[in-house]
Amino acid sequence: MEASLTSYLALGAFLFCIGLYGALTKKNAVIVLLCIELMLNAANINLVAFNKFSVSVTQDLTGQIFSLFNIAIAAAEAAVAVAILIALYRARATSNMYEINELKD
Amino acid sequence: MESMFTPYAWLIPILPLLAFVVLLVLGKTNKTFGISFSIAAIFASFVLSLLIFWERLADNASNYVWDGWNWLEIGSFQISLGFEINNLNAMMLVIVTVVSLLVHIYSVGYMHDDERKTTFFSYIALFTFSMLGLVIAENIVQLFIFWELVGVCSFLLVGFWYFKPEAKAAAKKAFIVTRVGDLGFFIAILLLFTYLPEPSLSFTYISQVFTTDLVNQIPDHIQFWIALLIFVGAIGKSGQFPLHTWLPDAMEGPTPISALIHAATMVAAGVYLVARTYDVFLAAPGALEAVAIIGAFTAIFAAIIGVTQNDIKRVLAYSTVSQLGYMMMALGFGTKLALAAAMFHLLTHAFFKALLFLGAGSVIHSLHEQDIQKMGGAGRYMKVTTITFAIGALALSGIFPLSGFWSKDAILVEALHYQVIFFLVGSLAALFTAFYMTRLFCLVFLGEHKGKHKPHESPISMTLPLVVLAVLAVVAGFVYTPFIPWLATWLTGEEVGDHLSWTVIFVSSGAALAGIILGWLFYGKKAISADKVAASIPWLYKLSFNKFYIDELYQVAVVKPLKVVSYLLDRFDEYVVDGAVRLTAGATVWLGGVASRLQNGQIQLYVLVTIFGFIIFVLALIGRRFW
Numbered sequence: 021m022e023a024s025l026t027s028y029l030a031l032g033a034f035l036f037c038i039g040l041y042g043a044l045t046k047k048n049a050v051i052v053l054l055c056i057e058l059m060l061n062a063a064n065i066n067l068v069a070f071n072k073f074s075v076s077v078t079q080d081l082t083g084q085i086f087s088l089f090n091i092a093i094a095a096a097e098a099a100v101a102v103a104i105l106i107a108l109y110r111a112r113a114t115s116n117m118y119e120i121n122e123l124k125d
Numbered sequence: 126m127e128s129m130f131t132p133y134a135w136l137i138p139i140l141p142l143l144a145f146v147v148l149l150v151l152g153k154t155n156k157t158f159g160i161s162f163s164i165a166a167i168f169a170s171f172v173l174s175l176l177i178f179w180e181r182l183a184d185n186a187s188n189y190v191w192d193g194w195n196w197l198e199i200g201s202f203q204i205s206l207g208f209e210i211n212n213l214n215a216m217m218l219v220i221v222t223v224v225s226l227l228v229h230i231y232s233v234g235y236m237h238d239d240e241r242k243t244t245f246f247s248y249i250a251l252f253t254f255s256m257l258g259l260v261i262a263e264n265i266v267q268l269f270i271f272w273e274l275v276g277v278c279s280f281l282l283v284g285f286w287y288f289k290p291e292a293k294a295a296a297k298k299a300f301i302v303t304r305v306g307d308l309g310f311f312i313a314i315l316l317l318f319t320y321l322p323e324p325s326l327s328f329t330y331i332s333q334v335f336t337t338d339l340v341n342q343i344p345d346h347i348q349f350w351i352a353l354l355i356f357v358g359a360i361g362k363s364g365q366f367p368l369h370t371w372l373p374d375a376m377e378g379p380t381p382i383s384a385l386i387h388a389a390t391m392v393a394a395g396v397y398l399v400a401r402t403y404d405v406f407l408a409a410p411g412a413l414e415a416v417a418i419i420g421a422f423t424a425i426f427a428a429i430i431g432v433t434q435n436d437i438k439r440v441l442a443y444s445t446v447s448q449l450g451y452m453m454m455a456l457g458f459g460t461k462l463a464l465a466a467a468m469f470h471l472l473t474h475a476f477f478k479a480l481l482f483l484g485a486g487s488v489i490h491s492l493h494e495q496d497i498q499k500m501g502g503a504g505r506y507m508k509v510t511t512i513t514f515a516i517g518a519l520a521l522s523g524i525f526p527l528s529g530f531w532s533k534d535a536i537l538v539e540a541l542h543y544q545v546i547f548f549l550v551g552s553l554a555a556l557f558t559a560f561y562m563t564r565l566f567c568l569v570f571l572g573e574h575k576g577k578h579k580p581h582e583s584p585i586s587m588t589l590p591l592v593v594l595a596v597l598a599v600v601a602g603f604v605y606t607p608f609i610p611w612l613a614t615w616l617t618g619e620e621v622g623d624h625l626s627w628t629v630i631f632v633s634s635g636a637a638l639a640g641i642i643l644g645w646l647f648y649g650k651k652a653i654s655a656d657k658v659a660a661s662i663p664w665l666y667k668l669s670f671n672k673f674y675i676d677e678l679y680q681v682a683v684v685k686p687l688k689v690v691s692y693l694l695d696r697f698d699e700y701v702v703d704g705a706v707r708l709t710a711g712a713t714v715w716l717g718g719v720a721s722r723l724q725n726g727q728i729q730l731y732v733l734v735t736i737f738g739f740i741i742f743v744l745a746l747i748g749r750r751f752w
Contacts, residue, residue, distance in 0.1 A: 040736070044729050052729075121726025 028069035035062035049105050049115040053098065060094045130176040131189045131210050137173050137218060138257035140166040141225075145250040152243030159243050163250045164229050170257065171222035174215075181215040182615070190329060192263050202324035207263040209328060212616050213468065217260040217397060220475045223597075224389040225253045227590035231483050232381045234586035235490055239379075245285060249385060252278035256390050260397065264327040265314055268398070272310070272362070275391050276303050282386060283378040292377040302371035306361015310398075313354035320347050328401060335404040352405050352412030355398065356419075363395025363449045366423040370676055372446055376438040380486030383438055388445050388478035393471050396452045403456070403464055410459065417457025417543070421550045423450030426673070428557035432564070433659075433670040437485045437497050440565050441478070444521065447554060448474050454551065455536040458543040465613035466535035469605045472612075473528035476601050477520040480594035484514035487583040487591065488569060497565060502574035506581060509588040511570050513595040518566050520598045522559035523637045528602030530634070535605060535613075537629045548629075556636040563644025571649060 035058055042055030064087040071083025109115055144163035152159040192207030229249065236242040255278055259271035277300075284296025317326060320343045321334060334340055340348065359365070364372035375387050386392070399406065399416065406413050424447050431443035448470070455467035487510040488503055489495055504511040520527035523534070533555060540547040574580070582588065605612035607625040646653050659666040668674070723734065 044733050044736075117729060118727065120728070 025073040032062045032066040134210050137170045138254050140170045141250045141253040145247050148247035163246050167226050171226045174218040174222045178215045178219050204266050208261040209263045214260045221256050221390050224479045228381045228385040231590040234584040248281050282382040283375045295374040295377040299371040299375045303361040306358045309354040310358025313351050316351045332404040335408045349409045349411050352409035359395030359399050363392050364446045369446045373439050373442040376442050384479045384482035388482050389475040399456050413457050413459040420450045420453025424554040428554045430672050431561040436495050458539050461617040463539040465616045466539050470532035473532040473601050477517045477598040480517035491580040497568040500569045501572040503580050504570035513591040516595045518562040522562050531602035538626050552636045556640040559637040559640025560644045563641045564648045567648035
């Protein structure tokens with residue numbers, strides 16, 4: 021069976037949904053972070069797939085470059101997020117998402 | 126003659142007002158000064174009133190009107206504040222200031238030990254101001270303002286001892302019952318406002334309209350209603366049947382107040398109002414007849430009640446109601462002479478009734494007792510009070526040649542000229558009056574002393590006003606006798622024909638003497654047992670003793686239904702109105718609770734909500750395509 025755009029997009033959506041579900045439900049902040057990465061990568065798959073199956077005449081690499089940017093940003097974001105998590109853990113001695121509700125007040 | 130003092134008549138009410146303000150500001154810190162100041166102020170008013178009165182004695186003194194102060198402008202309609210001096214209110218000024226002055230002096234002694242005596246003095250100063258303002262008011266709206274002020278003062282003074290529940294209740298009753306009458310008066314003013322051809326409510330103009338052809342522009346039935354509703358106001362203020370019930374209860378106030386307000390001045394305001402707007406009444410014969418009938422009925426009705434009352438002040442209060450009925454009856458006859466007779470009776474009544482009340486106050490002051498059944502023998506200990514009280518009682522009974530004789534005579538002559546029935550009713554009332562005054566005098570001053578501690582004569586500040594009033598009660602009658610009808614000529618501006626009627630003189634003197642002799646036989650000599658007579662006609666005695674159950678009637682007919690209605694309205698308010706309010710509040714709180722549950726600080730929930738929002742947004746966008 022030949023690979024089609026739809027199957028790539030389905031894979032992206034599947035990954036995105038898993039990431040979203042994890043980000044919304046998981047108790048552990050690290051896992052939430054991982055799930056966010058999953059969602060970002062689902063987007064990357066879409067970008068690359070669109071580029072690959074593009075009907076455009078000039079076969080440029082816009083999608084792939086976008087993905088690269090995304091990966092770089094994700095890395096930076098992960099660094100910042102992990103730093104925040106560590107700071108939070110030091111201050112509150114927890115990584116439980118349910119206990120982090122300072123925004124309420 | 127140039128009028129020198131009349132333009133300054135506005136000072137007469139202003140001075141007591143000034144005294145009121147001074148007492149209000151300084152009264153607490155400097156009691157003696159405050160009280161002296163208010164007496165000085167009222168004395169100055171009195172002197173000025175006398176001077177103005179003296180000026181009015183000149184022949185053809187024209188009425189003085191000043192209305193330079195535009196108070197309200199409604200379109201083309203103007204209400205000004207000002208004053209008017211004519212013969213009628215010049216006389217009223219003298220009556221009010223003289224009684225008020227004497228009551229002020231008397232109160233120095235009577236209220237000597239009272240904590241709040243400066244408050245008391247400030248109230249009577251305010252009252253004097255209101256009454257004088259009422260008397261010289263230039264238009265009917267101004268009169269109404271002062272009319273209400275007088276009512277307020279009455280409320281304050283009746284409830285002066287507000288810690289007594291009866292006084293509190295009496296004050297409320299006085300205010301509410303007179304309010305019923307005031308409403309009628311107010312409607313009358315509105316009718317005048319609507320129907321008078323020109324936009325003015327001054328007395329001059331009203332009288333001009335009702336005495337000329339202009340009156341034909343007002344429909345007949347409206348003329349009738351205007352007069353009748355003005356009279357309704359007078360009924361309330363002057364304690365006429367059926368709104369008389371507040372007046373006897375008002376005796377809960379300090380006695381000088383009973384003398385000032387509930388005998389001499391305020392209750393006379395109703396009579397004065399009718400006299401002031403007499404031209405309106407003359408244009409409406411039906412209303413005049415109502416005035417005469419209600420007056421006559423009140424005169425006899427209150428006199429019958431007075432016979433059986435046991436509270437010294439209540440007897441006098443019913444006597445006041447009865448005498449006011451006399452004046453109203455005379456006003457109802459609808460002649461200028463009857464008007465003069467009524468005002469004459471107002472004058473003499475003011476003196477002897479104030480005297481009687483102040484005398485009663487002197488007795489109460491020394492005995493600390495108001496029930497006449499428990500009194501007796503006060504005459505031996507209180508010479509001045511006894512003699513002056515006797516003069517007052519004789520004057521009220523109408524014994525020759527005291528003032529009450531002449532004024533009652535003047536009214537009865539008019540009654541005889543009008544309709545014989547009124548003459549008979551008046552004579553019968555005179556008999557009852559003489560009877561209950563004798564009863565009162567015998568029980569209080571004669572016989573054996575029953576109390577524990579010895580009575581003593583009151584201080585000079587209290588006996589002096591008594592003596593002055595006694596002199597006035599003797600001589601005031603000579604201004605209008607059948608032989609020299611000076612007052613009538615002066616008041617009405619018309620020559621008075623021969624009004625001497627020996628029939629009237631004999632009948633009224635006979636009635637008075639019969640009353641006194643009967644009273645003496647009952648209570649002085651005890652030849653006839655009052656209890657036995659009462660037992661032989663128990664229904665009549667009970668009716669009279671219970672004041673014909675008028676209060677009870679009101680209780681059942683007005684108060685109870687009102688209470689039921691207010692109870693229902695209260696429930697309605699509590700469950701329907703408050704319920705709606707509580708429902709709104711509850712719903713808001715509940716909604717707020719729901720909304721605040723969303724804001725729990727859980728970022729994951731926020732994100733979830735955001736995503737749901739986004740999904741809805743996307744669905745809406747897609748859905749629009751297929752719409």
